[in-house]
Amino acid sequence: MEAGEQLGRLRREAAEYYRGLRVPERLEQALNELFLQRPEDLYGELANYFSKFSKAPVICKLVGRKLFNGVGQPTLEVEIYCTVKNYEKRICSTVMATHSQIPENALPETIEADEKERNECVHTAVEWVNESLNTMLRHLDPTDQCQADKMLGEYFANKVEEKKEIERQEKERQEEEAAKATPSVRSGSTPKQKKGGKPAKSSVEVTPSPPAEPAESALRGSLAIGGTSLAVAKAGATISHVPLYLYTALLKHHQESPKEMTLPLPMVTLLNCEKNSPTKLKLVKEVMVIPPVELSLKQGIKRVLDIQKEIIRLLESSGKKPGSRGESRRGRALKGPPPTLKISHLGCLTIGYDSLEQLLLQMQIACHNIGLQLGKDMYLAINCAAHELMDHEKGKYEILTGAFKSPDEMVAMYVEMINNFPFIIALIDPLRKEDREQWSSICFALGSKCYVIAEDAATQISKLKTEQNINIARCSGIVLKYINETKVSDLLELTGILDGQRHITILGSPDGESSDESLVDLAVGLGARFLKLGGLCRGERVAKYNRLLAIEEELAANGALREAKLEFVAFAEESEPEELPTPEQH
Template sequence: MSDHQDRKEQAIAYYQQNKVPLRMQDVLNVMFQANPLDVNGYVSTYFEDLAQTPTITRTFALRYMDSKGSAAIGTKIYCLVRNKELLVGQSQVAVDTELADNVKVEDIEAEDEYREHEVEEAIILINNDFREILASANPRNQQELDEKLYQLVEKRRSEAKQQDEQRNIETTTPVAADDGKKGAKKSAKGSGKKKNSQVPIVPDRPKEKAYPGSSAVTALSQSLCQASASLSSLSVYDHLISCFGGDDYSITLPLPMITLAQSGKAALGKCNCIKEFMIVPRSDMPMQDAVAAAAKFQESMVKAAFSKGGIIAKNLNDFGAVCPVLDKPEQGLDMVTDIVAQHGFEMGKDFFFILNAAAQEFFDYEKGKYELTTGALKASEDMADFWADLCTRYPAIVGIIEPVRGEEMEQWNKVCSSVSDHCLVIADRSYERPGLLKERELNFAEFATSGVVLRLSGCTTISQVVECSKKLIDLNNTVILAEGQHETNDATLVDVAIACRARFIKLGAPSRGERVSKYNRLIDLDGELGERRAQWKDLEFPTIPPKLPTPLPETDETGDNAEN
């Protein structure tokens, strides 16, 4: 009898310590007033709200495949939720590439090797160091955990960079001192030769050397986002809005940039100066109607390409777009315009052009000029006139991505001053990744833009993309989120675009599962948001004035400075 009494007293103490009788009394009183239809569900929800905060118990990564069958990163996050270990977040992330379409085979092979190594290192990083950081953490702390993951990789990248610099210093062979006599003779001997009058070429911005496995940052950031949204019983976009913006956000749906045709340096035909012919729907068009129309446009594009170029022209590229034989840009613009009209729509009214020029891909580095069409070169200083003329003849063009190389700042700004009052001048690869860009003080007097493409890849967190977007919007820039050439079926990017207030999302053509999943997500959100969806205002084109040269000091008749 004493054992039974002891157990009873222990039970009473246990329940009182955890306030169970008090809470049972409270829920019964409140439930009676509420009179819910589902009594057990009401009690369950009441105690769920009192449950301990879910914490991460397991984090691990696997080798997945992307849209091309290449290595990709798959991550999973498990949490202890009401005494059960549950899968709460997962992601599939591809390793993006910056290779141009017209690179050599050995460059492609080197990129494939890099991708394999990057995925291997990312998996090791997630299954070891990142696992320790996330152990017992609350996944709802998105920004805090994003920053911890990012800082670990950034610290190691900085240390590796310092080691490389030190290694280079140690291995550099000292140059013997020269008395100058030999050089003087050479100079005299060559004095009669013709001087090189070629305009010096501004070199490309050096490619950042990433720390091996840094793509793990993006992969886990997406998993944490999914986990936090799931545990809060929110959609991903609502979770991100509550984290970064609060209720003052207007819910706008990003408009898809739909690739209908591709040309460029590596494509058939002579046209080099436009890599992608993209269209965007008017802002008030229902998403289901816009995507359905785009699918019909693409089907007609394939038929038109087949009739002109034969069976090979029916092949689709990495973006899912048809590659017709084009000898000049006007042919592509006219082709899209005609096909859109065949289906009862009008360019400039229902749909608009955004062109991806990708100028770095048709720049001739030996001659220092742009090869607009095969054999037709144009100097950098003449590119502004070229784009201005094209936009004048095709007023449905509302944006150009990378019209010239970003390194040629003077010519870039000249393009801005020529077309920015009716066309967005959009930077893509000309800026750093969001993690660096958000910390950088942008000087539009040196390099001006009215739109910027951001990517959720590499060593980039969702927090950084959202914060960078806010900064750019405050600077009167239109934000575009983009997929890379290597994709997965993960559609998180669409929800992130909403939180970023991105006006456009660049997804490629509406074909193949990895792209269709994102188009379907846009359609789902259009119906899900309902009255919550706000319509975009008319697209604004901030006029970017030309950068004026510094005036020379006035001189008197003798040539001396007048102020002296």
């Protein structure tokens, strides 16, 4: 059949069809004009036109499966399928990151028990997704994040109550068994006591430190809640034909599209200091670098890589690791193979030091060698992870091997540190969260010079959101991690609370990071001040820096990129935010 005959037939059939539907005359005229085009153009135009009248996509299936994260630990993937124009279509997937609370020096049996628990948690999460959540969210509009998170929250709350009821019944059963097994004690008899009477009191009175708050255990299966919520957000962004960072911003600002957006500043981990290494320094867990705000992200990342290369060169040329006896008395490097440089799971060098001054001196030398100056061309952030330093018997923090400081002495030490090294503009977890009074002291003393940030010292996201406060006396901001039962709506609400309290938001990668790049989009859309992703090694971490670079390029091309600002908030009520000096002001 010739093209002309085919067009004529289609024209007659379409005209009869639309007359039956009483199509307006102008629409019929437009269709008549379409029929004069080539068949391939005609079919495309008709498909585009009728697609506007198709039903909105709805979720038709969730698929959960077990995968492995960047350090080989089991984690959860959630896939979302939607019905689009009467066809089932895979829309997106998410892979959850995981967080470990097992210390570096844990016993083998503790590590084995943790691995077993992780596997059971992921197995339960897969079951939740494929069974209960799959049924519960079917036919839901993927752009209705609020409703999806509400249903997920209610489901999780029911699971928590079920667990409490099971634990209550188990406790009652154990008490009954114990009562039956306990023999009756004869009247008048008393337990034997050792000679010597009361135990002798210690001659030295030690002020006990506040006991550590119990670890916030995650409910088995909780990964399913966070993974599904994030998958729904990604599906909503895909269906709406916008990137996830813009979709997140629209959710936060109630569908008002921001004219400009600010990228979070990267806290790039350069060194991971081993607290259990033969070297003495225990106070520092991570050394992070923060590029100046006047640099583009691309320029800042290049500068960080230059510093990293120079540090590696210095270590290899010296023939030793910091803190080791690799030099002769004359200062010359001893002969021997160069040290093996270990890459941490955080994507950076793992190194030990004997003192804070030694560490900072090496940073200054590395920067100086490539023409940079700390405090002008690059800034430092220190993660102290002080909860790992407490000796509970002494009630003090062990900052160096055999050197201890009380919480009040820690405050004085940090004040001296920032005064001596003003290029340190952020301290993360300088104290345990139990030392609330000292948190206040640090913030009042240093709040106008440096960010005092809570990471492990903050409580879990769900509790923060419920209590509407920060659960510690004072801090400049909080590191939020998207793990376990965290939902996208929780982040939206909590960052709004932090903004209102003049706290900064930092989104951080957990130690068990996955290849999923969604964290970067969330940070941009939520307006986070910093993004703590680890180092510039390991694919699961570098992928996130690459995603941040892509977002910067897209915003710049659209004229929507606003320059970030670094300003400190002093904690005196009458004080105003203090902006970090630019290089011209030094």
